[in-house]
Amino acid sequence: MPQSKPSVLFVCLGNICRSPLAEGIFRHQAGMAGYAQQFHAGSAGTGAWHAGEPPHPNSIAVAAQNGIDISGQRARQILREDLDRFDLIVGMDASNVANIRQLGTGRAEILRFLDHGDVPDPWGRGMDQYHAVFELIGQAMPNLINRLIRARKLAD
DSSP: OOTTSOEEEEEESSSSSHHHHHHHHHHHHHHHTTOTTTOEEEEEESSOTTTTOOOOHHHHHHHHHTTOOOTTOOOOBOOTTHHHHOSEEEESSHHHHHHHHTTOOOSSEEEESBTTBOOOOOTTSOHHHHHHHHHHHHHHHHHHHHHHHHHHHHHO
């Protein structure tokens, strides 16, 4: 990955529900703002249970209903090396952030996606929960994108 592109890694528990949605929404919204080629985005899970699998069918469906294709993503576990490969690592909840911090330190800034709460895990719940998570992530994503844009302009 080129060092000149600011990079963000979204992390949830298994990398099949929340973080693939966050990656897809990030790419979509950054593209709509004219920044499609300015950033690198990825996603991972703190666990390896689903490594190599596509996102959950409900995540794929809710993204597709909103014009975003995440079907090509494949789950992977976050690695220690990611702490130096990415500029920003974003946990979907406080537990994810704690697990990321247990990997050690690196150049990446680690933060929770929502300042004042967690993105709930929709796994094992109905489609309405996937819609709610999509909306929650979608509403909060512009703040993260703007943060990265400001940081990039400050560095230029």
